[in-house]
Structures are given as structure tokens and as C-alpha cells.
Amino acid sequence: LEEQLEQRLSDISRLYEASSQLSASLSLEETLQVVVHKALEATQGDSASVTLADEQGRPEMRVAVCSERDISLEESLRPNGISVQVIVSGQPAIFPDITQKPEIINPKILARGSRAAICLPLLGRERTIGVMWVHYAQLHPFTASEVQLLQTFAGQIATAIGNARLYAREQRRATLLEAMSTVAREVASSLDLDTTMTQTVKMLHEGLGYSLAMILLVEEETQEIVARAVATSFAEHLTIGYRQKGDGSVIL
DSSP: OHHHHHHHHHHHHHHHHHHHHHHHOOOHHHHHHHHHHHHHHHHTOSEEEEEEEOTTSOEEEEEEETTOTTSOTTTSSOTTSHHHHHHHHOSOEEESOGGGOTTTSOHHHHHTTOOEEEEEEEEOSSSEEEEEEEEESSOOOOOHHHHHHHHHHHHHHHHHHHHHHHHHHHHHHHHHHHHHHHHHHHHHHOOOHHHHHHHHHHIIIIISOOSEEEEEEEETTTTEEEEEEEEESSOTTOOTTOEEOTTSOEEO
16 A cells, blocks of 8 residues: 555656646647656656647657657558547557557557557547557556556646647737737838838748738739739749739739
């Protein structure tokens, strides 16, 4: 009983440390590294990784610790792999002996010498946003309390991701509002339309990071659409004076 109490106190301590890190940092990759390390310490795992998926189920980001770096981002979510199954079901997949399931385990996991593993869903507010894997070099009979502890860590990771994305959205919104305010000031202080339009697309391109910002006006005489201001990092053919007919055809 005393040993169980000490283990529980140790688990709580690691959870507290992980929670403190979540509160102290909004750098997503840094936060994931710390929380995954804490999960490894708590469960005596040998390696771990977190893979995030976008709304279409495509791999978006991957953070690995210890010997988990041999699997690329593209390989981390195989179409019929365990990770995708866990994302779809929202339930953990537990393998006390992965050699008993060689037909569904990623061959690279077997090749590196892993013998046991658990894959846990990262449950966001609206969908499963990714998975966390923890691997063991030896056979590992997972206890109910151990699975519960890992699910708690997975929950912390999902919270961290949600907070980081919310922070990024708010930062972008603040930048957008500032850009709109600047444009409004430019319009109010300038009587030169071309200058105002040029400043507007420049701010959208450089300030907000849009790859293309362009203002097109209809020319009354020809009824053609003419580019009056352009800022772009890739479409070199789109310059001031670019014309398009009302039917959609381009005039070169």
C-alpha cells in the first residue's frame, strides 16, 4: 500500500509539472516535448511520439522523443494504420506484445525492437486531433491505472494544442485589426487612390502573410477588370495593369 501511495504521489507530481509547463509556455512543440517526456517518466516507457492530424485526417505535425524519429511525418498516419483507427474510434489501442499483431503494426516499429506499445487519442473539443504513442523495449502488461494516467497526459496534450491554436488565432485577429486600422488611417489621410491601394495590398501581403493581395477595378470604358495594386510572392505575371475581360478571359 505504501509503495502504491508513493507511486501515486509521483504521478501527481509529474502531472503537476506538466500542467505548470502548459501554463508557462505557448510554444506548441516545446510544450509537447516536455509533456511527452513526463509521460515517459511516469510509465517508464522507452520512446514516444505525438502526431497531430488536420480536419481531413492528414498528418500535420509530429513530435518524437528518444528513438521515435525514424518514422517521418508522412508515414505516421498510414491510411489503414492503428493511428488512423484510434483517431476514428476515439479509443486507445493497447499492445502488451506487439509481436502478436505484426500484420497491423508499422514495420519500422518492429524493426527498431519495440515489444509493447499503446496508442492514445488526443481528444479535442470537436474532434480527435491526433494520437500519442508510447513504446516499450520489453513486453509490458498495461494496468488500468497506467492507462488512465497516460490518458490524463493525452488530455493535457490536447488542451495544450487547443490553447496554442486559440492563441495563434487571437494573435492573427489582433494583427488583422491593426492592419485594418492602419489602412483606415491611410485612406483618411490620403487623397491619392493609387497610394492607398498600394499600401493596402502591401500590408495584406507583408503584414498578414497572404501570398497574393490584389485590388482590381472595373474600367468603365472597356468594362474590363484592371489590376490597380498588386503584392505577391509567387505570381510574377500578376502586375499592375493586368487585365481581364468581363467573360473571364485574360488580356495579355
